[in-house]
Each structure stands twice: as structure tokens, then as C-alpha cells.
Amino acid sequence: MLAAYACHPSESRGRLYPEDESTFRSCFQRDRDRIIHASAFRRLKHKTQVFIEHEGDYFRTRLTHSIEVAQVARTIAGVLGLNEELTEAVALAHDLGHTPFGHTGEEALDALMAPYGGFDHNAQALKIVTSLERHYAEWDGLNLTWETLEGIAKHNGPVTGKLPFALSEYSARHDLELGTYASAEAQVAALADDIAYNNHDLHDGLRAELFSTDELAELPLVGPCFARVDELYPGLNYYRRRHEALRRFFGVLVEDVIAVAQRRLDDLAPTSVSDIRGAGRAMVQFSPEVWSQLKVIRAFLFTRMYRAPAVVEMRVQVTQVVNELFPLFMTQTDLLPKQWRKDVEDAEDETALARIVADYIAGMTDRFALQEHERLIGGVAADSYVIERG
Numbered sequence: 001m002l003a004a005y006a007c008h009p010s011e012s013r014g015r016l017y018p019e020d021e022s023t024f025r026s027c028f029q030r031d032r033d034r035i036i037h038a039s040a041f042r043r044l045k046h047k048t049q050v051f052i053e054h055e056g057d058y059f060r061t062r063l064t065h066s067i068e069v070a071q072v073a074r075t076i077a078g079v080l081g082l083n084e085e086l087t088e089a090v091a092l093a094h095d096l097g098h099t100p101f102g103h104t105g106e107e108a109l110d111a112l113m114a115p116y117g118g119f120d121h122n123a124q125a126l127k128i129v130t131s132l133e134r135h136y137a138e139w140d141g142l143n144l145t146w147e148t149l150e151g152i153a154k155h156n157g158p159v160t161g162k163l164p165f166a167l168s169e170y171s172a173r174h175d176l177e178l179g180t181y182a183s184a185e186a187q188v189a190a191l192a193d194d195i196a197y198n199n200h201d202l203h204d205g206l207r208a209e210l211f212s213t214d215e216l217a218e219l220p221l222v223g224p225c226f227a228r229v230d231e232l233y234p235g236l237n238y239y240r241r242r243h244e245a246l247r248r249f250f251g252v253l254v255e256d257v258i259a260v261a262q263r264r265l266d267d268l269a270p271t272s273v274s275d276i277r278g279a280g281r282a283m284v285q286f287s288p289e290v291w292s293q294l295k296v297i298r299a300f301l302f303t304r305m306y307r308a309p310a311v312v313e314m315r316v317q318v319t320q321v322v323n324e325l326f327p328l329f330m331t332q333t334d335l336l337p338k339q340w341r342k343d344v345e346d347a348e349d350e351t352a353l354a355r356i357v358a359d360y361i362a363g364m365t366d367r368f369a370l371q372e373h374e375r376l377i378g379g380v381a382a383d384s385y386v387i388e389r390g
Contacts (some may be wrong), residue, residue, distance in 0.1 A: 003081030005270035013146035016174050017139045028085040030277050034142040035089055040096045040128045046365035048102035059204050062095050065196060069094065072254060073192035080265070082185050090151035090189040097124030099362045100369040101318040108322035108356055116354040123164035124362055126153050130170050131329030132359060150176050157282065180277045187284035195253045198294060203246055205305045213242050219300060220293035224247045253322050256290045279323060293359050321373045322361065328376060329357045335376065
């Protein structure tokens with residue numbers, strides 16, 4: 001049973017290229033399935049979340065992170081009466097545009113692309129699902145519904161000011177109304193992302209021994225969770241204790257977002273998804289109290305994990321990989337795979353060529369970027385595993 005303010009499949013604005021409807025799946029279910037089967041989604045398996053993907057089987061990658069985000073998003077969407085399939089589709093697609101090496105790779109590519117319009121991973125995700133996935137006979141991209149594309153483009157809020165070129169190019173031919181808020185489903189996906197990484201970065205940092213459980217027990221929100229576990233299970237072993245505490249922390253964040261969303265929805269009393277888009281503020285947020293405490297946790301992670309000495313050293317090394325691959329492909333386009341050369345031939349100017357090269361590098365996995373750098377230039381030793389979240 002969907003709420004009146006949810007995105008109803010029967011009321012979808014449709015796809016850029018019209019298609020016959022499925023006899024057994026809604027349009028949003030088809031979007032989700034197309035994302036899961038996309039090449040870019042599979043490549044997330046070998047892309048950095050916080051740790052370079054080959055450094056340990058237990059650390060999150062962009063793929064496992066996206067799956068966790070989708071799980072949280074579906075839970076919240078179900079409670080709020082939203083469309084779970086649309087929420088899941090946006091959650092699964094939200095990181096498709098990430099470069100190798102996490103935000104470090106993005107920063108390097110953005111700097112290299114500064115003369116050509118810059119680089120933004122959210123905009124790149126939209127470009128992937130609208131043009132770079134080339135498997136269908138009748139169109140480039142996945143031909144997703146307007147609602148899913150809207151969610152990918154602006155799940156973090158309205159996009160104003162100077163638009164990233166990928167968003168600007170697509171919206172010029174298929175208006176995604178970038179200046180308004182997205183559906184509640186997309187807003188849920190955005191907050192699910194925050195919940196997932198705030199929780200699992202603590203878990204991965206503990207496993208990497210970058211900080212201790214005693215230090216976490218001093219943090220707001222997390223500390224009371226450890227205290228509750230100690231009260232219920234005195235003497236519990238280290239691994240079970242931290243798991244029990246962090247799953248309670250996870251629950252605190254989810255319950256806070258649901259409570260805030262329910263209050264805001266009650267206050268607004270929306271009767272359609274248009275009311276959500278035109279509300280002038282997000283319906284799905286953390287409470288001010290939880291957000292202020294989360295900022296303390298984020299500051300802790302930034303100092304102890306994302307900017308630890310080993311991280312700073314690795315940032316330099318992987319930035320070098322991107323900085324050396326980009327000019328190499330710009331000057332020696334014959335090094336690009338055969339399927340990219342037609343695009344190179346059609347490039348009208350240096351900006352068009354740079355965007356092709358950026359698309360190619362952005363699509364690389366961590367291991368492939370390191371392998372190509374080793375093969376073409378001479379490798380950078382990946383002797384440290386933490387990159388950063390940024």
C-alpha cells in the first residue's frame with residue numbers, strides 16, 4: 001500500500017525512449033533490474049570504498065556499500081509508505097559514477113578536467129545510465145524512467161548554480177527539474193547512504209586497527225550503545241561486543257531518520273509527489289540532535305581514518321596514477337580500447353576528447369588502473385590499503 005505522496009508506477013513520467021510495459025514487473029522494478037545487470041554496477045566490486053579492494057576480503061567495496069545502502073533504503077521506504085523498488089533503484093545507482101580510488105581519484109580527475117568542465121561523480125552516474133552503458137539495440141544507456149533519473153541526479157537535494165557538464169547536457173534534452181527537491185524515495189536513498197557509511201566505516205576502521213573500541217566508546221551515539229551491550233552482556237568477547245554495539249548504533253540512525261520523516265510528512269500533509277518536490281525543504285533528514293553528534297563521529301573518522309598517515313601516503317601514490325594516465329591517453333588515443341576509438345574519431349575538439357578520456361578512466365576499477373599504469377608507465381606500489389572517504 002503506497003502513500004499518496006509516493007511515486008506510483010502507473011503515474012510515472014515514462015522513459016526518454018518509449019517502450020512497451022512489462023507484463024509482470026513495474027517500471028521501477030525494471031529500472032532496478034537494469035541497474036543490477038549493468039557493467040558499471042559489476043565494476044563496483046573492485047572499486048574503493050575506504051580500503052583498496054584487494055587488501056582484504058572483509059572490507060567494504062563500492063559494491064557491498066551500495067547493497068547495504070539499498071537494504072537500509074528499502075527498510076525506511078517501507079515504513080514511510082514509499083515505493084521500495086524506486087528507492088532501491090536510486091540507492092543501487094548512486095555510486096555508479098565513482099572513479100577508481102574513491103574520492104582521491106575523483107579529486108585528481110576533477111583537477112585534470114578543470115579546463116574541460118570538471119568532473120563530478122553524481123553527474124557521471126547519470127551519464128553512465130543515459131549513454132555510456134551501450135548494450136541495447138535501440139538506444140544508448142539503460143533508458144530508465146524519469147523518476148529514477150531524477151533521483152540519481154538530485155538525491156542530495158536541488159542542483160543549482162553552474163551545473164556539471166554531464167547533468168547540463170542530459171537535462172537539456174530531458175528536463176529533470178534540477179532546481180527542485182527529488183521524490184521522497186530519492187531522499188531516503190541519500191540518507192541511507194549516510195547511515196550505511198557512518199556505520200560500516202567504524203566497523204572497517206576497527207578491523208584495520210586504526211582505532212580501538214575504547215576510543216569508539218567515548219564517542220556520542222556510539223558510546224551509549226557500548227554501555228547498553230555491556231549492561232546486557234557483561235564479559236562478552238571483543239568481536240561480538242563491537243558488533244552488538246555497532247548494530248545498535250545503526251538502529252539509532254535508522255529510527256531517527258524515520259521519526260523525523262514521519263513528523264515532517266505529517267506537518268506537510270502532502271497529497272502527491274509534487275507536494276514533496278515543491279516543499280522547499282527535505283522531508284527525510286536526521287534530527288538536529290543526532291546530526292550534531294554525527295558530525296563529531298565524522299570528524300573522528302576524518303582524522304583517524306581518512307587522513308591517517310598511511311592514507312596520506314597512499315593518496316599521493318594513487319593521485320600519481322590518475323595524473324599520469326590522463327595525459328598519456330590524451331596524447332596517445334590508440335592506447336584506448338577499440339570500442340572507444342569511434343568516439344575519439346567523432347570528437348570535435350580537445351574538450352570532447354578529454355571527456356572521453358575521463359569517462360574511460362572513471363570507469364576503471366582500482367586493480368585495472370594500477371595494472372594499466374604498471375603496463376604503460378611503470379607501477380606505483382600499492383603497499384598501503386586505506387584511501388579515504390573524503
